[in-house]
Amino acid sequence: MKNPNLYERPTFFWKWRTLEDWKMATSFTKANYTNIIMLLVFIFIAIRQVKAKQKEAAKHGYEHRYIKRDEFPTVEEQPDFEWEKTEPIKLRPFKPKYHLTMALENLIPSELLQMDKTYRDRIALRRDTMAKHGTHVVAVNDDYIIRPAVVEHYEFLMGTYLPLRFPKMFKLHETDYEMGKTFMLENLVTGAIFPANVSASTPTTRLLETLGRTIDEDFLFLHAEEDEEQDDSKSSTPSEKPNPKDDDKKYILQAYVVCCPSGFDPAEKLGKRLSAIHTPVPGYEAKISGSMDRFFARLEVGKYVKRANWSIQTHDNLYAAGPGTNHAHEGDVVEEMADEELDLDKTFMRCERQTLHRLPKSKGLVFAFKTYLYPIREIKEVDGLGEELAQAVDGLKEGSVPAMHFYKRGAVWGEAVKKYLRS
Incomplete structure (x- = not known):
């Protein structure tokens, strides 16, 4: 006689309603549920890692195809160049x-x-x-x-x-x-x-x-x-004007x-x-x-x-x-x-x-x-x-x-x- 508390589905799709139902399940069925849960957890973690990597890459200017370098002039792309x-x-x-x-x-x-x-x-x-x-x-x-x-x-x-x-x-x-x-x-x-x-x-x-x-x-x-003699006490800073002697x-x-x-x-x-x-x-x-x-x-x-x-x-x-x-x-x-x-x-x-x-x-x-x-x-x-x-x-x-x-x-x-x- 079938257990009235269980859905009539294949073993690995059973839905448990009571603790007794779970105890009655086979070890194989329990293992399948555990694997599914672990897979979902793994997918969740992997998605978070990918998003974190993409966020970190974007922070450094990486757009998958090239690394951004704003200090250089813009480079015109040639996607069809052969x-x-x-x-x-x-x-x-x-x-x-x-x-x-x-x-x-x-x-x-x-x-x-x-x-x-x-x-x-x-x-x-x-x-x-x-x-x-x-x-x-x-x-x-x-x-x-x-x-x-x-x-x-x-x-x-x-x-x-x-x-x-x-x-x-x-x-x-x-x-x-x-x-x-x-x-x-x-x-x-x-x-x-x-x-x-x-x-x-x-x-x-x-x-x-x-x-x-x-x-x-x-x-x-x-x-x-380089200058032969340089006074370290007068070292240049970013705020200083260019030195005409550089010319x-x-x-x-x-x-x-x-x-x-x-x-x-x-x-x-x-x-x-x-x-x-x-x-x-x-x-x-x-x-x-x-x-x-x-x-x-x-x-x-x-x-x-x-x-x-x-x-x-x-x-x-x-x-x-x-x-x-x-x-x-x-x-x-x-x-x-x-x-x-x-x-x-x-x-x-x-x-x-x-x-x-x-x-x-x-x-x-x-x-x-x-x-x-x-x-x-x-x-x-x-x-x-x-x-x-x-x-x-x-x-x-x-x-x-x-x-x-x-x-x-x-x-x-x-x-x-x-x-x-x-x-």
Whole structure:
């Protein structure tokens, strides 16, 4: 006979009306009820934890896709950007006559970095270059002075700019790493995962290496030279007005990751002022040294600028450090190339898209450049462009600094390149 005090439902759905009913239930039924109660409690706790995590993340400016950094200019999103279908930008900075000037243009902050279909191959090449050339590619001079700038730039790019600007290439994750909760940036192209924020134990050189493995861009970090004598009793405070003497300060290269040097060894420039860095450049001291120093000293936070340069190289190496590569210095013996020696498969117009901006907190300067190699055949195929470049080769000798023709090794490749372009 059925118990009239029980609903006629399967055992695990029974509803108990009295303590005696509960005592009459099987152990299996009791266990099911206990499991359901525990599951509900677990779900309740999990929901509270998720909400707490989201609240804490929002407090730090994390919006799942990127980390907010209000001190930097707003980055315009590109949700539909497809790097594999994007051609490299076409730089054509040559002119009929070469005049040595800064030739700066304003840069939209969102366009600080450029991505294109060469990204995967170029990142692989950068990784190999760093492994092969060591401190000639990545180095730090005074870590105490420059580390804040490197950290600031690293965290902005890895945690904010990349996942926001190129969401199909980079994705931000919150996870456990090293000393606790942190953010990790996943490179959706290469599969690499790196921290998006920096722990105190991470060496500055590792941050530079990570930038070099993530971005097809070379970065040089400069900082105003420190006063030789400083009275601690007169230290500056946020309320003080800017010191006019800051306009006269010289900037020193304190750190770099440079995988694509052209005609110079970055290791030889480390720790030097701008004027010393540019010593081999003809006309630099006489024409633009003073204006360069003043511009660097007075560049305001939030102002981004860009420029481009060009030269011809007769090899296919992006890493071209040192003498005898892309530059010739006073006293070097060079020989003119015969027409038949010009290897069209290895002759390129080499351009750098250079940018400069000041970091908002550390006040360090970031000079960066991305290198493009345009095949000489590609230049000739464009109507009229071959003749324009041929005129620009002659124009190296006809502008404000005629020695630039020798410096760019035009004495070696100039006649052969012009003849091909005009053929």
